[in-house]
Amino acid sequence: MAKKSRPKPGKKKPFRKAPAKRAAPKKVPRKSAQKAQAKEVPAPRPSYSPMDKEQRISKIEEGTVIDHIMPETVFKVAEILRLSSHPNLVSIATNLPSKKMGKKAIIKIEKRFLTDEEVNKISVFTPDATVSIIRNFQVKEKGRVKVPDSIENVIRCSNPACVSNHEPITTKFTVVEKDPLKVVCVYCERPMVQSEIEIV
Ligand SMILES: [Zn+2]
Known part of the structure; x- marks a missing residue:
């Protein structure tokens, strides 16, 4: 299903084109070296370079x-x-x-x-x-994306007795809370939270 892009063999290797910048092992006075070290500690370098991410x-x-x-x-x-x-x-x-x-x-x-x-x-x-x-x-x-005020024909009512599970009608829910999502079935008034939601 998912096709992830990978560099094709034989083509140039974009990952290696621009190596990640590294602190040059320059000789620096002790004081500023310590300062640079201290500066880097709160933000550890991610294991990928920004280019890799792109x-x-x-x-x-x-x-x-x-x-x-x-x-x-x-x-x-x-x-x-x-x-x-x-x-x-x-x-x-x-x-x-x-x-x-x-x-x-x-x-x-x-x-x-x-x-x-x-x-x-x-x-x-x-x-x-x-x-x-x-x-x-x-x-x-x-x-x-925006959670709408009402949701039609997207999710299924979790109440087995609900008319929407027995008649060929469009499911309809009123959104009571958006974050975390809480909806109420228009037909049977069954409330449902995010974890109970299934798509139609
Ligand atoms: Zn229902």
Whole structure:
């Protein structure tokens, strides 16, 4: 399903083109050496260079980038978007370091744009995700997903007796709380929290 980009054998190796900057072993007076050392301690150097980070997922020419996905939901998002049957490039990277989230996941989808309904669905599982529309390798539009006030035809009611589980009707929930998500079924008034939510 996921095609991760790797440098092709025989091509130039971008990872090695610009080696990570290292502190030059220059001879410096003792005092300033100590100072430099002290400065580096609070912010340990990550195990990758910024360049590596850029190259983990290749850029796309046209399509959608979903960033700031909670790693535990990334395959749910892929399922919602039915990416396993997408005929063009799909890159999924997960557990990437993120200042804001600790760890995050990114999905890049070539030649695919999301409908509002899909964005709503994603927001139910990963409310901090950002969605960027890419055209000609440039970000044309960027926005955060937003949990809607009501959710239709996205999630299933957890009440087995609910009419929405027996009649061919659209499921409908009122969003009571957005973070953490709490919804109430319009038909049977069953409240549901994030962990109980399943997609239709
Ligand atoms: Zn219900």
